Amino acid sequence: MPLTDVMEQIRTAEADAGRPAGATKLIAVSKKQPRARIETVLAAGHRVFGENRVQEAADRWPPYREQHPDLELHLVGALQSNKVGAAVAMFDAIHSLDRPKLATRVAAAMAASGRAPELFVQVNTGEEPNKSGVLPADTDEFVAFCRDECELTIAGLMAIPPIDEAAALHFALLAKLAERNGLGALSMGMSADFETAIAFGATHVRIGTAVFGERESPPP
Ligand SMILES: *Cc1c(COP(=O)(O)O)cnc(C)c1O
Numbered sequence: 001m002p003l004t005d006v007m008e009q010i011r012t013a014e015a016d017a018g019r020p021a022g023a024t025k026l027i028a029v030s031k032k033q034p035r036a037r038i039e040t041v042l043a044a045g046h047r048v049f050g051e052n053r054v055q056e057a058a059d060r061w062p063p064y065r066e067q068h069p070d071l072e073l074h075l076v077g078a079l080q081s082n083k084v085g086a087a088v089a090m091f092d093a094i095h096s097l098d099r100p101k102l103a104t105r106v107a108a109a110m111a112a113s114g115r116a117p118e119l120f121v122q123v124n125t126g127e128e129p130n131k132s133g134v135l136p137a138d139t140d141e142f143v144a145f146c147r148d149e150c151e152l153t154i155a156g157l158m159a160i161p162p163i164d165e166a167a168a169l170h171f172a173l174l175a176k177l178a179e180r181n182g183l184g185a186l187s188m189g190m191s192a193d194f195e196t197a198i199a200f201g202a203t204h205v206r207i208g209t210a211v212f213g214e215r216e217s218p219p220p
Pocket residue numbers: 029031052076077160190191192206207208209210
């Protein structure tokens with residue numbers, strides 16, 4: 001099945017990069033996928049999933065969470081400030097911290113709920129006007145703000161490279177920014193480029209279509 005193929009490709013890419021087997025976590029991105037496909041992947045024993053919208057995740061993950069207490073849910077899409085409470089309550093990791101107001105709200109929601117999702121700062125490595133994320137030049141300052149002002153523990157950085165550029169350059173930049181800030185986790189690599197991302201040190205790959213097949217409708 002496609003999940004098994006992707007797992008094998010990940011193990012091969014880790015070995016090729018001289019990294020230990022299991023160094024990369026597969027986040028199966030289930031946005032816009034039919035439930036039957038999610039259930040197939042759950043039945044195969046996979047437990048780490050990603051969604052890009054808080055509402056879509058809230059609509060379908062609670063029953064699966066009941067069945068599988070070891071489930072791990074990652075928010076990989078942009079987070080609106082008014083959804084922070086729901087996101088902190090539901091997700092085990094948030095990959096899209098990208099502005100001071102959001103960091104402040106996440107810190108408050110964590111304090112109020114006692115929950116502590118793993119946090120990633122999203123970097124707009126391609127400096128694309130319509131993409132979320134802090135600019136590379138602002139990354140150090142924003143990470144420092146999260147740590148010092150909000151007392152958040154930041155696990156690492158996340159990026160989505162521009163579709164029309166060589167992803168490797170963006171992965172290398174993200175790795176450099178993470179190292180400079182003493183951050184160990186790198187959320188980078190999707191269906192088209194996860195092997196490259198692993199070569200550049202990805203610790204989390206976010207893979208949708210290669211695991212589940214084409215999505216039901218294009219993302220809005
Ligand atoms: C949809 C999505 C993915 C998965 O994309 P595929 O190309 O289907 O692997 C990864 N990361 C984010 C942020 C996404 O929104």
